[in-house]
Amino acid sequence: MKKIHFLIFLLPLMMLSCQEQQLSIFSPELAQPATLDPNGGKWRTVTGVVPQSIEVVTPADSSSDFFKNEMLEIERLSLARTPEQIAQAEYWGSGSVLRWNQIARELVAKYNIPPEEGSIPNPAKPVASPPWAARAYAMLSVAQYDALVTTWHYKFHFNRAAPAVFNPSLSLLLPKNDLPSYPSEDAAIAEASFTILKALFPLEESYLKDLAQQHQFSRLVAGANLRSDLTAGANVGTRVANRVLTRAKTDRMSLASDPDDTWLNIAVPYEPWRSLEPTPTKPVLPLYGQVKTWFDSAAVFATIPAAPPLIGSAEFQADLNKVAAYTRSGVRDYWRMADFWADGSGTFTPIGHWNAIAEDYIREEQLNELRTARVLALLNRSAMDAGIACWHTKYKYFLPRPSQIDPTIKTAAGIPNFPAYTSGHSTFSMASATILAHLFPDHSQEIISMADEAGLSRVVSGIHYEFDNTEGKKCGRAVGNLAIEWALLDGAD
Amino acid sequence: MKKRYLSIFLLSLGCFFSASAQGLVDGFMKGSGQVDAVLSYSFESYSQYYDGPIAVETPTLGTVRTQSTSLFLATGLTPFLDVMVNLPFVTTSPSQGYWPTQSDFQDISAAFRLLAFSRDWGKSGRLDLLLSGGIMAPMTNYVADAPVVIGHQARQLDSRGALQYRHPSGVFAMAQGGYLRRANIYVDRGYEVFVPDAYESVFRLGYANSNLYLCAWLHKRDTRSGTDLGYGVPFPTNKIDFTRIGIDAVVPIPGSEHFSAVLGTGLTLNGRNIGDANRISAGIVYRFSPWNGLFAKS
Structure with a gap:
């Protein structure tokens, strides 16, 4: 009798201790944009940047060796995807403006800590109080938006179709999309976001750089962009974000702490x-x-x-x-x-x-x-x-x-x-x-x-x-x- | 046989605080049909809080004082199986700053304890293995996400095993290990968070005879995972660890057949994301035998 009791009650003990901690992780579905907005390149920008003023080189012709080699690169990548790469492509594929917005929110939370008593303000370690954070979110969103208006202008100017149009047998990780792929909106978002956030959170630069690179690489792995799409988009993102940073230098925020x-x-x-x-x-x-x-x-x-x-x-x-x-x-x-x-x-x-x-x-x-x-x-x-x-x-x-x-x-x-x-x-x-x-x-x-x-x-x-x-x-x-x-x-x- | 349970009854009270504070297992079974009803009061306070592992002053709170009144009931269903419930009412208030007092019924717990294995060597003593399982659940929707709170709102499953050696001289020693599994909670901030599971270990060394019970204990909690929020921000997901030591005593109240007094004290040696608290407690035990337990011979 004693023995039986022993076994019956030891069992729940073991079961309880073996179960893993559950953390609820929010994973939204892959984005499937409702509209293309071919006129997006004509929308009014916030910084006044004129898309035409940001030079974007004409993409290589689809009959060129350069183009074929770029296609080969993503075809090869698509055949050797690791589970981690797939997860990354899906992570960014759920909407990358929102992903960078989430990253900004996490950094704000991390830095929203009252300064220690008597501490000297450290520009590398800002206190992300609500007004400080309001400016950070605004700078990020404005850079993303102006970069995307510029990107949209060139997308419909060059009208280069997505890689899958050139190779219908290319395996895609993300839903098909009729948006012209050059320049890549993802690269523009990644570099614009990286440029703003590293200026706001200088100690996070290497973390952010890794994210920006991972984001862009995930587009190659997904079969969604060619490397030249990324290069062109990244250039737009960096240049537009720098305009936002220039504005920020003279917005009197440096005096706000009185x-x-x-x-x-x-x-x-x-x-x-x-x-x-x-x-x-x-x-x-x-x-x-x-x-x-x-x-x-x-x-x-x-x-x-x-x-x-x-x-x-x-x-x-x-x-x-x-x-x-x-x-x-x-x-x-x-x-x-x-x-x-x-x-x-x-x-x-x-x-x-x-x-x-x-x-x-x-x-x-x-x-x-x-x-x-x-x-x-x-x-x-x-x-x-x-x-x-x-x-x-x-x-x-x-x-x-x-x-x-x-x-x-x-x-x-x-x-x-x-x-x-x-x-x-x-x-x-x-x-x-x-x-x-x-x-x-x-x-x-x-x-x-x-x-x-x-x-x-x-x-x-x-x-x-x-x-x-x-x-x-x-x-x-x-x-x-x-x-x-x-x-x-x-x-x- | 009856006489033996009488002495065990007294011994078993030693860590009656256990249901809320030190886990559900002490080393002594109640005895079939015995009922212990314990009304107890405890007072604890801290003026330093472990910000991560470092104790710091809490100027926004001053000294935080917590009073609990608990009703604890236990009975032996058979010589090998006890069941118990505990119901605490808790009030906690800071001495400084602007956070208000919180006061409510806290978490009700119910548990069983099983004498799973026993070996008696006569003059060389006796070894018992006890197993227990329990559940704990908040009784009210008390505030769980503020600097001053009475609990964390998580439902909890508690499973433990304990090994106790008793020498006929009255000296005993016990080692206990347990695992607390906590359910996620939904915080007022509007989302669900995890409350980390924890390991528990308790060691006791004491002396007991039919008139007196004395027990020194060490209680260690190691939370499996969890957060360290900056500058000691309390939050249910925090990794809460502590090591506490204390002494408990049970003494019969002279001239009364059914009543005993229980006294206890405890202090915190180290901790993480918890107040550096000291505690005293006192209670009255009423013990009676309204039934004979299950499977009683008529």
């Missing part, structure tokens, strides 16, 4: 904001509100709200009481909202969250690489400009957080180390939602209600007043409308 500490001189007719960190710390990027905007700066600054209710006024007190009541209500769903939208340190930030939201709609509508980049470039410019307007507001009014006025207010989110008015989440989110709702009209209600929840989450968390939220959303909506104006005239519709 090296002269001018923020100490901000004067307001009420108790000014102070840091609630255990050791009071300089607030995040005090001069980000002076960074160059993507859309018309006069229009962006026209969105800046009026002053908040005076501390001590009945209106202010009523709002403060409301915040306190939210935090004491014990409503579990407030915690869910707070956590869902917190996107605090160690995460891809609220703007990264909106990029992730956009990804779902982009995949659902099977947008091609060019349209994907357009969506993200509109989204991230809108978010960044909204962030600039918001930061300008924050340091103009320098309003304390609720817990500074009433320290008994406990919060369901970390209290950000910068002034309250207006809410960054509300502003970023409504700017993002406004342009996304325009681009994905079938989902507009759902998108706007997400932004509403994101804004409200900061109030029920106890870190923002309701007027921070309402005014922030108003400002964000106005900036989002500037993005819509741009989208209506960029030639894509």
Whole structure:
């Protein structure tokens, strides 16, 4: 009897210990673009780059030895694919603008760590705070988009068909596509993304270089591009991205951290904001509100709200009481909202969250690489400009957080180390939602209600007043409308 | 026979904290039909947190104090098989900063324990092999993803084996190994994450007779995988390791047939992604025999 027990109960013990840890890995399907957009090369670029100004050599004729050798190379590769190469081709084949956007989100999360106390800012190791990240996402998306407009111009200029058209028996790893293959959009995306991201995250250069090379090589393995497609596309990507970097050198971001500490001189007719960190710390990027905007700066600054209710006024007190009541209500769903939208340190930030939201709609509508980049470039410019307007507001009014006025207010989110008015989440989110709702009209209600929840989450968390939220959303909506104006005239519709 | 179980009963309480803290296996069976009901209270606190493996101050939290009240029930179904349940209510609060107190029923656990093998050498002592399995599941939707939380929300399967040697003088020694398998959880951030599985080892050295139980223990947890988030960001996927030591004692309450007092203390020697906590605990045991167990002779 004892023996039997022994065996029966040892069995589950062993089974449990042998099972492998399961990590859920998101693997989207291979992209099958819904449209070709032959006029994509005529769309309006963000940096003003004119496709014709970027020289792309005429591809070799299909009867040339050069061309035949290039075909031979990918035919050979297609016969000796390793499982790892196949996985890589499928990884990038699910949409490479989105893949590089994901990579950027991961890097932002990795670098979104508050600096250690008393540490000296290290340009090689940036702190990817939400405003910093907004600019990073915008630079990446703009470089991808302008590079793809240029690529599209030459694709339909040269009209070189995909390799599989020349050799129908070529085995393909990715769905057939009627898009002309020269220059390669993947190479343009890879090199544009690599150029931007290595400038933003200098310590990641070798990691990024490996990815860019792997991405481009995966196109040869997949039978989707010839080497000359890649060379031409990579050249476009690098050159367009360098224009974005040139713009970034003079966008005043280098002064956003306020090296002269001018923020100490901000004067307001009420108790000014102070840091609630255990050791009071300089607030995040005090001069980000002076960074160059993507859309018309006069229009962006026209969105800046009026002053908040005076501390001590009945209106202010009523709002403060409301915040306190939210935090004491014990409503579990407030915690869910707070956590869902917190996107605090160690995460891809609220703007990264909106990029992730956009990804779902982009995949659902099977947008091609060019349209994907357009969506993200509109989204991230809108978010960044909204962030600039918001930061300008924050340091103009320098309003304390609720817990500074009433320290008994406990919060369901970390209290950000910068002034309250207006809410960054509300502003970023409504700017993002406004342009996304325009681009994905079938989902507009759902998108706007997400932004509403994101804004409200900061109030029920106890870190923002309701007027921070309402005014922030108003400002964000106005900036989002500037993005819509741009989208209506960029030639894509 | 009855008398022997009486003494074993006292011995078996030694690590009744086990259900929540040290695993489900102590070295002593309850005895058929015996029921132990234990109401206990424990208090633990830390003011340093292991950021990865290095203990650092937690100025945003100050000192984090955790109080648990647990109801533990165990009974012997047969001389070889015990079942037990444990239900804790936990409150935890930081002394500084702006994170709120969290308070709720935490994770209910249920387990069985089997005396799988036993050899008695008479004057040379006795060797027991015990096996146990248990499940633990959150009772409420408490907050699991914040700097101050009462638990990680993961359902858990707990399987263990223990080998114990007892000398007739009352000295005993036990070595226990176990594996905790955790289910993925869905965090409020809106996605599913894994909670890493862990190995457990517990060693005990003690003395027990029918009046007194004393046990010194060492409890080590090694999480199989998991993250180290920067600057000590607590998250359910973190690799949480620790080594703790402590002493437990059970003393009968004079003049009472059914009641005993249980006292315990523990401290953390080292850890990873967990507070450097010290703990004291106290409880009352009520022991009675409302039935005779399964297969009882009438």
